[in-house]
Amino acid sequence: MKKKLQERLYELFPNLYRGRNLSITESLIPLGVDTGNGWFDLIKKLSEDITKISPETEAVQVKEKFGGLRFYVVNATDEVYKLIDKAEDESFKICEKCGSRENVATGYGSWVFTLCDKCWDNKRNNPNWRIWEEDE
Numbered sequence: 001m002k003k004k005l006q007e008r009l010y011e012l013f014p015n016l017y018r019g020r021n022l023s024i025t026e027s028l029i030p031l032g033v034d035t036g037n038g039w040f041d042l043i044k045k046l047s048e049d050i051t052k053i054s055p056e057t058e059a060v061q062v063k064e065k066f067g068g069l070r071f072y073v074v075n076a077t078d079e080v081y082k083l084i085d086k087a088e089d090e091s092f093k094i095c096e097k098c099g100s101r102e103n104v105a106t107g108y109g110s111w112v113f114t115l116c117d118k119c120w121d122n123k124r125n126n127p128n129w130r131i132w133e134e135d136e
């Protein structure tokens with residue numbers, strides 16, 4: 001996810017992402033939110049819900065794996081894990097690149113992505129395609 005969006009999450013939820021200034025031996029959060037920009041709203045909503053019900057919870061890693069969101073936390077309650085499961089399931093219905101919920105499919109290749117039809121076309125037609133660019 002591009003820096004500007006990551007910073008937005010850190011600003012909105014400083015407590016949840018309180019490891020952001022730690023070294024990467026202590027938390028993987030300093031590496032950033034390692035997903036496409038299309039999941040920003042999903043991650044924002046999840047962060048909001050977690051913060052509301054469990055202020056003790058801390059996010060330690062956020063990334064994409066096998067086409068789905070992975071949201072790792074410590075000090076979480078069962079309720080928090082339920083929210084995370086729900087958001088991780090939902091990520092398979094949202095284009096990781098552009099955020100569209102239409103014609104989204106998870107495809108398997110050298111790297112697994114969950115993308116909408118349009119983004120799959122762009123990816124096929126552009127050898128330099130990447131899940132996100134700093135300047136987009």
Ligand SMILES: [Zn+2]
Binds near residue numbers: 117
């Ligand atoms: Zn898309």
